[in-house]
Amino acid sequence: METFKSKIGLIAFVLFSGLFFYVSPVYAINIQNDFDSVSVGTQLNTLFGFSTTSANAYQTTNNVYISASSSMGLLSSGSSEYLYNDIGSTTKGVFNAFLYSTQNTGTGQIYITMTSNGSGHNFLFNFNGGGRPRLFTNDGNTLLYTFATSTASTWTNTLIEWRQGSTTLEVKVTVGTEITPWLVTLVPNNNTNTKWQTRFTSNCCSFSTPRLDNFLLITDADYEEYTDYRTRIVSFSPADMSTTSSPVSFNLHAYVNEDDLTTLAGIRVRLHNIDQNFLLFFGPLFGDDIYLLDHDIESAGDYYFSTSTPLDHGNYRIEACIDRTYLFGWIINNFSPVNDCQSHQFIVGSSTFLGNLSQNGFSEFDDFVNGLNATSSEALASSCNPLNGNFDIRTCALYMLVPSGDALNTIMTSLKEGILTRFPWGYPTRLVVILTGQNTASLPVFTAYIRTGETSSTTLSFDPADMLLGGASLVTSTVDPRSGQNARDIFEPMVLLMVALAVIFTISADVMGSHKHGGEGGSSKSKLS
Amino acid sequence: MITTLLLNIIVMVVGVFFFWLPQITVLPTIGGYDIDSALVNGVGQLNTVLVAFWPIKHIMIGFGVLLGYYIIKMTLKFFLGHRAPTH
Numbered sequence: 001m002e003t004f005k006s007k008i009g010l011i012a013f014v015l016f017s018g019l020f021f022y023v024s025p026v027y028a029i030n031i032q033n034d035f036d037s038v039s040v041g042t043q044l045n046t047l048f049g050f051s052t053t054s055a056n057a058y059q060t061t062n063n064v065y066i067s068a069s070s071s072m073g074l075l076s077s078g079s080s081e082y083l084y085n086d087i088g089s090t091t092k093g094v095f096n097a098f099l100y101s102t103q104n105t106g107t108g109q110i111y112i113t114m115t116s117n118g119s120g121h122n123f124l125f126n127f128n129g130g131g132r133p134r135l136f137t138n139d140g141n142t143l144l145y146t147f148a149t150s151t152a153s154t155w156t157n158t159l160i161e162w163r164q165g166s167t168t169l170e171v172k173v174t175v176g177t178e179i180t181p182w183l184v185t186l187v188p189n190n191n192t193n194t195k196w197q198t199r200f201t202s203n204c205c206s207f208s209t210p211r212l213d214n215f216l217l218i219t220d221a222d223y224e225e226y227t228d229y230r231t232r233i234v235s236f237s238p239a240d241m242s243t244t245s246s247p248v249s250f251n252l253h254a255y256v257n258e259d260d261l262t263t264l265a266g267i268r269v270r271l272h273n274i275d276q277n278f279l280l281f282f283g284p285l286f287g288d289d290i291y292l293l294d295h296d297i298e299s300a301g302d303y304y305f306s307t308s309t310p311l312d313h314g315n316y317r318i319e320a321c322i323d324r325t326y327l328f329g330w331i332i333n334n335f336s337p338v339n340d341c342q343s344h345q346f347i348v349g350s351s352t353f354l355g356n357l358s359q360n361g362f363s364e365f366d367d368f369v370n371g372l373n374a375t376s377s378e379a380l381a382s383s384c385n386p387l388n389g390n391f392d393i394r395t396c397a398l399y400m401l402v403p404s405g406d407a408l409n410t411i412m413t414s415l416k417e418g419i420l421t422r423f424p425w426g427y428p429t430r431l432v433v434i435l436t437g438q439n440t441a442s443l444p445v446f447t448a449y450i451r452t453g454e455t456s457s458t459t460l461s462f463d464p465a466d467m468l469l470g471g472a473s474l475v476t477s478t479v480d481p482r483s484g485q486n487a488r489d490i491f492e493p494m495v496l497l498m499v500a501l502a503v504i505f506t507i508s509a510d511v512m513g514s515h516k517h518g519g520e521g522g523s524s525k526s527k528l529s
Numbered sequence: 530m531i532t533t534l535l536l537n538i539i540v541m542v543v544g545v546f547f548f549w550l551p552q553i554t555v556l557p558t559i560g561g562y563d564i565d566s567a568l569v570n571g572v573g574q575l576n577t578v579l580v581a582f583w584p585i586k587h588i589m590i591g592f593g594v595l596l597g598y599y600i601i602k603m604t605l606k607f608f609l610g611h612r613a614p615t616h
Contacts, residue, residue, distance in 0.1 A: 312580065334537065334540075335537065399530065400530050400531050401530075401531055401532050402532065403530075403532045403533040403536065404533070407533045407536075408533075408536075411533070411536050411537060411540055414540055414544070415540050418540065418543075418544040418547070418548065419540070419543055419544055419547055421552050421553055421554070422547045422548075422550040422551070422552060422553065423550045423551050423552075423553055424553075426552065426553025426554075427553055427556060427557075429553070430553055430554070430555065430556055430565070431556065431568070434556075434565070434568045434569055434572055435568075435572060435593070436590075436593070437569070437572055437573075437576075438576065439569065439572070439573045439576065440573050440574075440576045440577045440580070441569075441570050441571075441572075441573025441574045441576075441577060442574075442577070443574050443577055443578070464578075465577060468577070468578060468580070468581040469577070469580060469581065471581055472580050472581035475581075488583060491584075492583065492587075495584050495587050496587055499587050499588055499590070499591035500591065502591065503591045503594050503595050506595055507595065507598050510598075510602075
């Protein structure tokens with residue numbers, strides 16, 4: 001019984017070590033979008049079949065529709081154009097309408113009046129003088145306009161003025177060469193509003209106001225990107241679960257908030273390979289051997305990186321990280337909420353993931369652990385409050401006890417960099433990194449001198465690389481006419497499966513002691529006296 | 530959360546004991562012979578050969594995993610002695 005318990009303990013230790021060592025985060029953002037089928041850049045009048053002479057073109061419930069007077073078109077002084085939204089019911093939902101005007105010249109003002117038949121609307125405005133939109137601020141604070149607040153009696157600010165009431169919000173924009181207004185409207189979950197209306201009015205005869213046909217729609221994804229000012233990894237490629245071919249293009253887009261770059265605090269961005277060709281729990285000791293990018297970001301805003309490199313056929317995992325650093329990159333803060341790590345798994349070649357046990361098993365665990373993303377953590381935290389309706393002891397226990405994937409990843413990174421690479425065990429770590437590296441080197445050329453006469457000789461050169469790689473390319477270029485796969489694509493998953501099974505069975509047999517007959521590990525026969 | 534905090538504390542405490550040690554990025558050069566470059570070059574040439582003999586590469590990787598298991602087992606036996614859960 002004791003032996004059985006200790007064996008179970010060893011198995012549990014090995015499995016837990018494996019789960020502990022290698023995880024990677026996957027983020028998912030789920031946003032309701034009523035314009036999923038609309039192409040970015042679609043002009044409103046084209047989308048709704050609206051022409052400059054017709055009026056009252058509208059869509060069904062939960063969509064934007066436009067109603068205009070007969071003077072639709074160029075907005076002349078004193079005239080107005082309207083943009084309506086009719087949800088149609090009081091059921092909860094989020095609706096976004098993004099309007100982007102290309103008109104940024106002229107003089108005068110545009111009045112944008114938002115009215116609602118309920119009290120639950122919130123509006124978020126983005127105005128910027130070109131480039132990335134900035135949230136409209138008053139006295140340095142981001143404003144989220146709510147109709148429920150009281151009326152301000154006078155206009156505030158200069159170029160962009162506003163005043164709000166219980167059912168009306170008015171924005172006066174003085175248009176010049178430096179302002180390109182973006183108007184973003186959000187209708188949050190509430191039970192009171194069913195309609196809102198936006199009216200655009202010009203007050204100056206010489207002012208060429210933004211025409212409604214200059215307003216374009218953008219997707220929720222673009223909106224999330226444009227209004228998300230957190231320091232983070234915005235996107236990187238190859239995409240997760242994608243299949244690509246060699247050479248592989250790696251692209252990274254990160255964004256750094258200016259508040260996160262100070263004299264002593266900085267941001268470091270990393271893009272590197274975590275080799276996926278090993279079993280799950282040995283990943284970090286053998287991987288991280290190809291760093292495509294390891295750079296301290298010097299200025300705030302968008303950061304872009306791209307490169308291309310040839311890779312062998314196989315499964316790979318690329319990880320992009322942003323780390324908070326101090327003292328010009330000497331210290332990395334593993335506890336910083338700024339830290340952001342994401343990874344993508346992709347295939348080079350035309351194989352599938354079939355036969356790779358590490359990734360099949362990893363995917364299920366990955367879904368579980370990485371369900372704990374930043375957005376869900378707040379919901380999970382509320383499940384620990386016994387006073388609200390979301391209390392759930394199981395969810396609360398998960399939140400309290402199960403670490404998220406990105407946290408484990410950060411811990412392993414600090415373990416490797418802070419301990420495993422230190423003297424003297426840094427030498428075996430470096431040895432392991434070298435032995436598991438994917439780099440290739442040219443083979444030496446052998447030259448043989450052959451005497452052809454008393455005073456003459458000739459040479460014969462043998463280039464192993466030419467012979468080996470030439471033969472390899474011949475084999476890889478022979479493909480099955482139906483599937484387009486070569487011999488390696490077809491047989492590699494089977495070889496991986498057999499090797500993985502052999503290793504697992506060998507380890508299991510050693511743990512259980514089933515291969516031993518008597519002596520120390522097996523049962524011993526006692527002699528009959 | 531709790532587990533994350535505990536793990537962070539453990540890593541931090543262990544790191545405090547070793548932060549003063551130098552960080553090793555390359556293997557040493559002994560007697561003028563650069564072991565690191567030699568190994569990198571050798572493994573690189575092996576990888577070149579294994580482009581043609583790719584099944585051997587996977588077998589070697591599997592053997593490396595098995596070797597790692599035996600190293601963990603030996604380490605447990607060394608530190609735990611008779612208390613190690615191995616036979």
